[in-house]
Amino acid sequence: MARKKTTRKKTTRKKTPARRRPPREPAADRLGALARAIADAAEKGEDPSVRIPTRALSNVDYNAGSRIIEMGDAAQTRSFFNLGQAKKFMQTALVGAGCRELLRQDKTTSIRDLFYHCKHTIEGTKENTFDEQTESDAIIEDLEVALASLREELGLFAEPKGALVGPMVIEDKGDTIDLTRMGSGGYAVPSIVEEDVIKIKSCAARFVLLIEKGAVWRRFNEDRFWDRHECLILHGGGQPPRGVRRLLWRLHHERGLPVYVLVDNDPWGYYIYSVVKQGSISLAFESQRMAVPDAKFIGMSSFDAEKYGLPSAVSILINDRDVRRAKEIRGYPWFKSRPWQREIDRMLKLGVKLELEALSAKDFSFITETYLPRKLREKDWLD
Amino acid sequence: MARKKTTRKKTTRKKTPARRRPPREPAADRLGALARAIADAAEKGEDPSVRIPTRALSNVDYNAGSRIIEMGDAAQTRSFFNLGQAKKFMQTALVGAGCRELLRQDKTTSIRDLFYHCKHTIEGTKENTFDEQTESDAIIEDLEVALASLREELGLFAEPKGALVGPMVIEDKGDTIDLTRMGSGGYAVPSIVEEDVIKIKSCAARFVLLIEKGAVWRRFNEDRFWDRHECLILHGGGQPPRGVRRLLWRLHHERGLPVYVLVDNDPWGYYIYSVVKQGSISLAFESQRMAVPDAKFIGMSSFDAEKYGLPSAVSILINDRDVRRAKEIRGYPWFKSRPWQREIDRMLKLGVKLELEALSAKDFSFITETYLPRKLREKDWLD
Numbered sequence: 001m002a003r004k005k006t007t008r009k010k011t012t013r014k015k016t017p018a019r020r021r022p023p024r025e026p027a028a029d030r031l032g033a034l035a036r037a038i039a040d041a042a043e044k045g046e047d048p049s050v051r052i053p054t055r056a057l058s059n060v061d062y063n064a065g066s067r068i069i070e071m072g073d074a075a076q077t078r079s080f081f082n083l084g085q086a087k088k089f090m091q092t093a094l095v096g097a098g099c100r101e102l103l104r105q106d107k108t109t110s111i112r113d114l115f116y117h118c119k120h121t122i123e124g125t126k127e128n129t130f131d132e133q134t135e136s137d138a139i140i141e142d143l144e145v146a147l148a149s150l151r152e153e154l155g156l157f158a159e160p161k162g163a164l165v166g167p168m169v170i171e172d173k174g175d176t177i178d179l180t181r182m183g184s185g186g187y188a189v190p191s192i193v194e195e196d197v198i199k200i201k202s203c204a205a206r207f208v209l210l211i212e213k214g215a216v217w218r219r220f221n222e223d224r225f226w227d228r229h230e231c232l233i234l235h236g237g238g239q240p241p242r243g244v245r246r247l248l249w250r251l252h253h254e255r256g257l258p259v260y261v262l263v264d265n266d267p268w269g270y271y272i273y274s275v276v277k278q279g280s281i282s283l284a285f286e287s288q289r290m291a292v293p294d295a296k297f298i299g300m301s302s303f304d305a306e307k308y309g310l311p312s313a314v315s316i317l318i319n320d321r322d323v324r325r326a327k328e329i330r331g332y333p334w335f336k337s338r339p340w341q342r343e344i345d346r347m348l349k350l351g352v353k354l355e356l357e358a359l360s361a362k363d364f365s366f367i368t369e370t371y372l373p374r375k376l377r378e379k380d381w382l383d
Numbered sequence: 384m385a386r387k388k389t390t391r392k393k394t395t396r397k398k399t400p401a402r403r404r405p406p407r408e409p410a411a412d413r414l415g416a417l418a419r420a421i422a423d424a425a426e427k428g429e430d431p432s433v434r435i436p437t438r439a440l441s442n443v444d445y446n447a448g449s450r451i452i453e454m455g456d457a458a459q460t461r462s463f464f465n466l467g468q469a470k471k472f473m474q475t476a477l478v479g480a481g482c483r484e485l486l487r488q489d490k491t492t493s494i495r496d497l498f499y500h501c502k503h504t505i506e507g508t509k510e511n512t513f514d515e516q517t518e519s520d521a522i523i524e525d526l527e528v529a530l531a532s533l534r535e536e537l538g539l540f541a542e543p544k545g546a547l548v549g550p551m552v553i554e555d556k557g558d559t560i561d562l563t564r565m566g567s568g569g570y571a572v573p574s575i576v577e578e579d580v581i582k583i584k585s586c587a588a589r590f591v592l593l594i595e596k597g598a599v600w601r602r603f604n605e606d607r608f609w610d611r612h613e614c615l616i617l618h619g620g621g622q623p624p625r626g627v628r629r630l631l632w633r634l635h636h637e638r639g640l641p642v643y644v645l646v647d648n649d650p651w652g653y654y655i656y657s658v659v660k661q662g663s664i665s666l667a668f669e670s671q672r673m674a675v676p677d678a679k680f681i682g683m684s685s686f687d688a689e690k691y692g693l694p695s696a697v698s699i700l701i702n703d704r705d706v707r708r709a710k711e712i713r714g715y716p717w718f719k720s721r722p723w724q725r726e727i728d729r730m731l732k733l734g735v736k737l738e739l740e741a742l743s744a745k746d747f748s749f750i751t752e753t754y755l756p757r758k759l760r761e762k763d764w765l766d
Contacts, residue, residue, distance in 0.1 A: 119744065120694055120744065161544070172565075182571075183573070184581075185572055186571050188546050188571035197566075216496075218493070219492065312504070313512075359499075360500045365488075
């Protein structure tokens, strides 16, 4: 693997001039402008409205140039004096006000918490502003696209999961944290990893290894793989949460670190890789801030059982759902290359899938001492 | 809250003499003895067997003296020359050998990984040693009771979840970690927290607050509740995993820290508290190593909505399942006290439940700045 120059340059605190605009400010400005426009319309006796880009499959496309899933230009107007839109307009204003309150107090909270914050019975009626959290969740996504801001910039986070260790020093809310000294548990990756929360102070890693599961990540940590191979090891507890994806994006784009993804050999593993690489269809507007088109798929491949001599007893037969899912994924534009078609066809032909833990049939540390080192040495990955 | 003397005494590394028997050794000794007994019987031409305490409701009882759920003395013999037991006997020997291998290599792994390690097709047959992980999981529980050892002492862990911060310094696998400097993510609590992995070097906390959910824990961390109230804040991402429960046990028993449990006001919240306090029925043999009978239930109580003036819109109607579950819990011997009967009856009478996030209807930091401080001041908890 080529050692990139950028990854060796250490940033010290002194070299960085004090930032004058914290990252949440642009989002706050745009939110303020949206509120101002509504108030202006109301004062002039006009119909207040907000313009919201359309979040639907019809407005999503794969950009072959940038290699990410992107939103199109379609948008719709949500106005107060439209009977079918009045409730959603009110909800949009309430969620906006809640976010404004968070920004003003310089706090962050969960989307569930915001739901409760915005929920009340409208005076003189039996009507609630919100009945279910799904309603406020949808409005949050509307606001994200309308303001071109991630929810994290508005102060909202999802349940955090995932852990990280390796040769990097970060500053998290003012605490300096050396990620080589995190013991067996690792650094719990928070949901919000924007630069005002997490600063990368120095980094001596040559690449990032994203591992699907916490249990397998633990094997890599216990065997100090990150030390022997000068890398960061990161897991997202299954489908990586937004914080993990965003941190991966920063490590790749700010530090130029190559990203390798290690998942189970099943359609779900392909899908996890696909979301890391190109973004997800349902949340396409985040792709530019989250997707890492250069991420490589390092395993497990459908060819690995044979290549590494695994006993057949550790294979699992694929079911109808796996077959359907594999065929669907085979049709994605970004899996159209010959090697990817071979990879997926092989799974369908063999009719079996494999979990990462299957490598333990050889030896508990086969995955860290033999499998992955050989993969890296032979550049045995898919793009 | 009374400040316990023991919590102020700081342990430094020098004062602790080098331990000669690492905590995993007793388990390894007992495993060795079990293997020796099998080998001896085989050499003498006798029927090899293992004696396994019965893991069933019939062999479980609530000990009103120690206030934990305990196993009885019933046991069964599993022997090799019994056609109905031969496969399970073989599986017991295989899982034992896998654990022995882990102990010998001084490694730890997941129960899924061990399943794959033990799984193979028996030579000359089409029979697998294990087909499903449920089989090896059950054998692991058998071995735990047969050896009177926790799985963690055998080197096995579950998927880790949960995080911790507060005024305590620990040593995790040789790394010294200051839990006041963990940023927004906190210290990810590993699955194995035995003393050979995690040493408590010093602790200035006056109590431990166990919070049901990660998202609410984050509010407490962001508001630095642990700093203002000199405490540890810990969450287990819902039902706390074994690592979190075991660490709580150690903090309570080794450091004398009072434990307060903060959960949603619903039957599931009561149940989480119940497991922390008395242990679970299905894994009763762990209770002595995991249960904290002195743990207090600090909220949310069915009386809190009225006491703290929450709007009715944030309540959720309980469903049939909630009612059934609440009545079941009301029947537990350890919930027979008057205050607990009132607490559960009140939920059933009001017909509503509340999530911790409902407190945000007042203000985002109402829970950390008003609700919990008042609860602690007024000693408003249940035992």
